[in-house]
Amino acid sequence: NAGVTQTPKFQVLKTGQSMTLQCAQDMNHNSMYWYRQDPGMGLRLIYYSASEGTTDKGEVPNGYNVSRLNKREFSLRLESAAPSQTSVYFCASSEGQGAYYEQYFGPGTRLTVT
């Protein structure tokens, strides 16, 4: 039982390049989330998927797109990377969307955009 896994662990992009961050969970959870954490800051929600087949914007969605590929996988795409997107990206999952359900986080992807 690996929990939440993320690939890659590290990535360096040039401004304007695109990439997809991958996330998978093996806990049969319905809800999945993407957060970003800037240095010295708390996490901010980018996008979330309450259940398979649905996605919604969080508080900082600009410059990102997501795909809930199936129940296990939730990917985050940067179409044209900008230096402001330099951050650590965390994927999380939970059994349900409500406050009763705890979220479990992956190890993160450290992205630098030059």
Added chain:
Amino acid sequence: DAKTTQPPSMDCAEGRAANLPCNHSTISGNEYVYWYRQIHSQGPQYIIHGLKNNETNEMASLIITEDRKSSTLILPHATLRDTAVYYCIVRPDTGSSNTGKLIFGQGTTLQVKP
């Protein structure tokens, strides 16, 4: 969402109990108190959550005051591996309209010393 207030830092001797306070004086009736921690460079780790009653699991105990305006996370026998930033988060349970997002503040940096 209710705001939380935590001390920025605390020290604890290894083997002793670590008591981390959190003030959430504007909490409302349907809001849960959550605790997460983040060990350097890792994803946030769920610790415990509660609504009204005190809770205990294999990691920690959560003591919520009767008026629910404050809570304390107790790590009964702190070890060096418990050195981390601890986040107290208040989450409203508003059913399907809830994004499920976690709002991380600055947290308390707990330093466990030998």
